[in-house]
Amino acid sequence: MENILKEYAQGYCLSTDNTVYREDEQKIASSPVIFVFIGDKSNEGLKSVYEDVNKKWDNSKGIMFFNVYHKEKFEAENVFNFKATASGIDIEDKKTLRYDISDNFYKGENGLIALNEEIMKMKNKLLDCGKLFSSFERVTISVVSRADDAMNILVPEISLLIKSKLSQHFRIVLADFYALLLEKNQKDAFFDAALAFSFFKELSYMQKSDFTFKEDIEVFGSDRKLPVISENKPIFDLVYLLSDTNEKGIVSSGSLQDNYEIISYINLIKNRNVNIDTYYDMENQYYDNARFKKNISKENGSFTLVTAGLAKIKRPNNTVALMVINQFYDELTNKIKQYSNKNKDNLLRVFMLDDENLALKASGMLPHGKGVEDMRGLMTISSNISISKLAKLTLREAEGMLYGNSCEHFFNDNFEKAIDEKLKNISLNKEIRGIVKLLMEDKRYGLYGTYSLTNPVEALQDIRLKYVDIDKSIEAISQEINEIYSKRVQVPSLFKSLFSSNVVLDDIKKDLFKGVYGNKLYILKLKIAQGILRLSEDIIISVHEELEEKIDYIESIRECIEDYTNNDIKEQNEYIAQNIKEYYTLIVKKIVNKLSESYGEDFYFKENFLGDINQSINDKEKFIKKLCEVCTKYILCEAEFSKSFEDELNERANVSIELIDNSVLSKDELYKRLYGILEENSTVKAYIMNYNVNKYEEKYFFGDYSSDFIKYAFNVDRDGRSYNIGYVHEKRASGIEKLNLMGGFTLGDVMYIKNAARYYHSCIDNEYKLHRIDASLLPDI
Structure with a gap:
C-alpha cells in the first residue's frame, strides 16, 4: 500500500515540477560552457548535471559534455566520449593502476588520435551554436573527477589539450576543477584514500604558479604531433572541493546529488548576463570571478580551494499530494x-x-x-x-x-x-x-x-x-x-x-x-x-x-495514509512543510464542497468516483489506487494546486487567519523558519579542521526580488553579517535557491586529506606506483 502512495505522490510531483519549471524564467548562460567528466566514478555526476542543464538552461543546446571513461559510455546529444584505457591494462592491479593508465595514454597512438578527433568534433559542434550565446569570445571548461578515481591521473593532459584546441578560436579559455570527495567508508577505503591523496599531491603541483607542462599530445592526422605547452601558471582558475561530508562533519542523504547540482549552479552564476537594472539595491552584488579569486588568495601565493553549499525551497509537492489523499479520506x-x-x-x-x-x-x-x-x-x-x-x-x-x-x-x-x-x-x-x-x-x-x-x-x-x-x-x-x-x-x-x-x-x-x-x-x-x-x-x-472488522479496516487505511503522510513531512530535507496540514485541509474541504454541489452530497459513492464502498474497500490495494485516481482527477487538477511557489507560500503563511491553532505559524515566523532551513541546508560541502585563516564567503539567492520572502531573506542580518550577499533576480514559479560559496582554505586544512596521508605513505612504502612523474617533485600537503 505504501508503494501505491509513493507512486501516486511521485507521479504528481513529477508532473507538477515539469509544469512549474516551464513557468520559470529560464536560466541562460551568456557564454559557452564545456563540462569534462573524467573517470567512471563521476559518471553519475555527468548524467545528473546533463539532466539539470537540459531541464533548466534555456540555451542548453549549446552546452557541451566530454566523458573520459573506462567502462561506461554515456550516449546523448552534445555528449562526446573517449575511452582512455586500452584492453591491456589490468584494472585489478592496484599497485600499478594509476601509472599504467598514464603510461598507456602516452604510448597508445590510436588513443591519442581518437582523443584529438573527439575533442575536434565537440569543438565544431560548439562553433555551430554561436547564436545561442550573447558572448562567444570566452569559453569555460569545468573539469570534474572523483578524487579516488585512478583515471584522474590524466586531468592535466585532458584539460590542457582541450584548452589548447579551444584557444585556437576563443579569445579567453578558462578552466575550473571540481574535485568530488567521498569520505563515507567504501569497500576499499584504504586504497581509495591513497588514490585520493596521490591525486591531491598532483593537483597541488599543477596549481603552482610556476607549473610548466610540455607534451606532444596534440595530434593532426596519423603522424603529425605538436606539443601542448603551458608555462609558469596553474592549469585551473579555481579549484572546488565538494565532499559528501559538510563542514559540520555530517554525511547527509543525497549529498553527492547535491554536489552535482552545485556544479551546475556555480557554472551558471559565473556565465550569466549581468543586467544592471536588477541590481538597483546598492548592497546587492553580482558574482565576479576575479573579485572572488582575489579574496581567497593567500599572501604567500599558496594554492587555495573553494567549496560550496546549496539549499532549495520549493513547494513540497510530494507531501501536498499525500495531504490531499489523507484529507479526502477523512472527508469520506x-x-x-x-x-x-x-x-x-x-x-x-x-x-x-x-x-x-x-x-x-x-x-x-x-x-x-x-x-x-x-x-x-x-x-x-x-x-x-x-x-x-x-x-x-x-x-x-x-x-x-x-x-x-x-x-x-x-x-x-x-x-x-x-x-x-x-x-x-x-x-x-x-x-x-x-x-x-x-x-x-x-x-x-x-x-x-x-x-x-x-x-x-x-x-x-x-x-x-x-x-x-x-x-x-x-x-x-x-x-x-x-x-x-x-x-x-x-x-x-x-x-x-x-x-x-x-x-x-x-x-x-x-x-x-x-x-x-x-x-x-x-x-x-x-x-x-x-x-x-x-x-x-x-x-x-x-x-x-464483521462490521467492526470492516470499520477497523477502514480506520487502518486512514492510519496508514496518515502515518505515511506524517513520516513524509518529518523527512522533508529541502523544505519545512509548516502549516501544510492546516492549509491543505481547508483547500480539500472547499473542493469537496464544490464536488458536493456539482454531483450531490453522496458523490463519493457514484461509479465515476469510488462506487460501492462496501464492496471496493475489501480489496485494500485496489481501493487505494481508486482513491489516488479520484484525488488526481478531481482535486489535484484544481487551480489551488497550480499556484506559483511564492503565491502558495504566502497563502500558507496566512492560513492562521482562517484557523485558530497554536501550531500554525504567522507569516514572519514562517519566513524566519524557512530562512533558517535555507541557511542550514546550504552548509558548505567540505569538512575542514584547524582552520587558521579568515574564510571568505559569498551567498546568493535565486528568485524574484519583488517577492516578500526574497526581500525578507536579503535583509536578515543586513547590518551585522560578515559575508557578502547578492540575489540573482529571476521570475520563479518553482521555488527559491541559495548558493553559499566559501574559499581560502588549503588541502592541509581538510580532515579527510590529513587522515589519508598515512594510507598514501603506506602504499609508497610498499612500492605502489601512484604517480608517473617523480614523487619528489610533488609538494607536501
Missing part, C-alpha cells in the same frame, strides 16, 4: 459517519423482532392446518361417565379420568416435537444479513449506523429485555394454567336432567382444550419467539463483529 469517513443514524430504539422493529413480527413468525412455524380444537376428537377412556364422580374432581383429575395421557401425548407429538424440530432447522442468517445489507445502503444508517445499531453492549439490550418480558408472560400463563387445572368441575343443579352429562363434558373440554392447551400453545409460540430472539442475537453479534 466523516460523510459515512454523518449518514449513520445511531437510533438504537428501532432495533426490534428494524430486524423484525417486535411483537407483531414475532407473533407472525411463531404462527408460521405451527403445524399447518392443526390447532388445539383438533384435540376434541380424542376418544375418552370410557363411554360411561359418572357425573357424580366428576363433580368431586379438579380439572386435572377429570382430564386423567377422561383421557389419561392422551392429551399430553397429542400435544407433544403434534406441536412440541414439531416446533422443536423447526427451531433446530430455522435459518435466520439470510434474512438478517439481507436486512443488514439494506441498512448499510440506507443513508439513515450506513456502515457506522448499522454498526452502532448492532452493538451488543447497548443496542442488543432490547432483545434481552424482550426475552425477559416473554419469560414473565410464560410464567403468568403457566400460573393461569395451574389455576384452571385446580378448579373443581362444575355440575348443574339439575344433574338428573337427561342432557346434564353432555353439558358437564362440554364444559370440561372447553376449559381443558381452550383454557389449558390453548394457553400451552400460546406458551409454545412465546418459546418460539424466544428461540428466534436467541438465534437472532447470535447472528447480530456475529454481524457486529
Whole structure:
C-alpha cells in the first residue's frame, strides 16, 4: 500500500515540477560552457548535471559534455566520449593502476588520435551554436573527477589539450576543477584514500604558479604531433572541493546529488548576463570571478580551494499530494459517519423482532392446518361417565379420568416435537444479513449506523429485555394454567336432567382444550419467539463483529495514509512543510464542497468516483489506487494546486487567519523558519579542521526580488553579517535557491586529506606506483 502512495505522490510531483519549471524564467548562460567528466566514478555526476542543464538552461543546446571513461559510455546529444584505457591494462592491479593508465595514454597512438578527433568534433559542434550565446569570445571548461578515481591521473593532459584546441578560436579559455570527495567508508577505503591523496599531491603541483607542462599530445592526422605547452601558471582558475561530508562533519542523504547540482549552479552564476537594472539595491552584488579569486588568495601565493553549499525551497509537492489523499479520506469517513443514524430504539422493529413480527413468525412455524380444537376428537377412556364422580374432581383429575395421557401425548407429538424440530432447522442468517445489507445502503444508517445499531453492549439490550418480558408472560400463563387445572368441575343443579352429562363434558373440554392447551400453545409460540430472539442475537453479534472488522479496516487505511503522510513531512530535507496540514485541509474541504454541489452530497459513492464502498474497500490495494485516481482527477487538477511557489507560500503563511491553532505559524515566523532551513541546508560541502585563516564567503539567492520572502531573506542580518550577499533576480514559479560559496582554505586544512596521508605513505612504502612523474617533485600537503 505504501508503494501505491509513493507512486501516486511521485507521479504528481513529477508532473507538477515539469509544469512549474516551464513557468520559470529560464536560466541562460551568456557564454559557452564545456563540462569534462573524467573517470567512471563521476559518471553519475555527468548524467545528473546533463539532466539539470537540459531541464533548466534555456540555451542548453549549446552546452557541451566530454566523458573520459573506462567502462561506461554515456550516449546523448552534445555528449562526446573517449575511452582512455586500452584492453591491456589490468584494472585489478592496484599497485600499478594509476601509472599504467598514464603510461598507456602516452604510448597508445590510436588513443591519442581518437582523443584529438573527439575533442575536434565537440569543438565544431560548439562553433555551430554561436547564436545561442550573447558572448562567444570566452569559453569555460569545468573539469570534474572523483578524487579516488585512478583515471584522474590524466586531468592535466585532458584539460590542457582541450584548452589548447579551444584557444585556437576563443579569445579567453578558462578552466575550473571540481574535485568530488567521498569520505563515507567504501569497500576499499584504504586504497581509495591513497588514490585520493596521490591525486591531491598532483593537483597541488599543477596549481603552482610556476607549473610548466610540455607534451606532444596534440595530434593532426596519423603522424603529425605538436606539443601542448603551458608555462609558469596553474592549469585551473579555481579549484572546488565538494565532499559528501559538510563542514559540520555530517554525511547527509543525497549529498553527492547535491554536489552535482552545485556544479551546475556555480557554472551558471559565473556565465550569466549581468543586467544592471536588477541590481538597483546598492548592497546587492553580482558574482565576479576575479573579485572572488582575489579574496581567497593567500599572501604567500599558496594554492587555495573553494567549496560550496546549496539549499532549495520549493513547494513540497510530494507531501501536498499525500495531504490531499489523507484529507479526502477523512472527508469520506466523516460523510459515512454523518449518514449513520445511531437510533438504537428501532432495533426490534428494524430486524423484525417486535411483537407483531414475532407473533407472525411463531404462527408460521405451527403445524399447518392443526390447532388445539383438533384435540376434541380424542376418544375418552370410557363411554360411561359418572357425573357424580366428576363433580368431586379438579380439572386435572377429570382430564386423567377422561383421557389419561392422551392429551399430553397429542400435544407433544403434534406441536412440541414439531416446533422443536423447526427451531433446530430455522435459518435466520439470510434474512438478517439481507436486512443488514439494506441498512448499510440506507443513508439513515450506513456502515457506522448499522454498526452502532448492532452493538451488543447497548443496542442488543432490547432483545434481552424482550426475552425477559416473554419469560414473565410464560410464567403468568403457566400460573393461569395451574389455576384452571385446580378448579373443581362444575355440575348443574339439575344433574338428573337427561342432557346434564353432555353439558358437564362440554364444559370440561372447553376449559381443558381452550383454557389449558390453548394457553400451552400460546406458551409454545412465546418459546418460539424466544428461540428466534436467541438465534437472532447470535447472528447480530456475529454481524457486529464483521462490521467492526470492516470499520477497523477502514480506520487502518486512514492510519496508514496518515502515518505515511506524517513520516513524509518529518523527512522533508529541502523544505519545512509548516502549516501544510492546516492549509491543505481547508483547500480539500472547499473542493469537496464544490464536488458536493456539482454531483450531490453522496458523490463519493457514484461509479465515476469510488462506487460501492462496501464492496471496493475489501480489496485494500485496489481501493487505494481508486482513491489516488479520484484525488488526481478531481482535486489535484484544481487551480489551488497550480499556484506559483511564492503565491502558495504566502497563502500558507496566512492560513492562521482562517484557523485558530497554536501550531500554525504567522507569516514572519514562517519566513524566519524557512530562512533558517535555507541557511542550514546550504552548509558548505567540505569538512575542514584547524582552520587558521579568515574564510571568505559569498551567498546568493535565486528568485524574484519583488517577492516578500526574497526581500525578507536579503535583509536578515543586513547590518551585522560578515559575508557578502547578492540575489540573482529571476521570475520563479518553482521555488527559491541559495548558493553559499566559501574559499581560502588549503588541502592541509581538510580532515579527510590529513587522515589519508598515512594510507598514501603506506602504499609508497610498499612500492605502489601512484604517480608517473617523480614523487619528489610533488609538494607536501
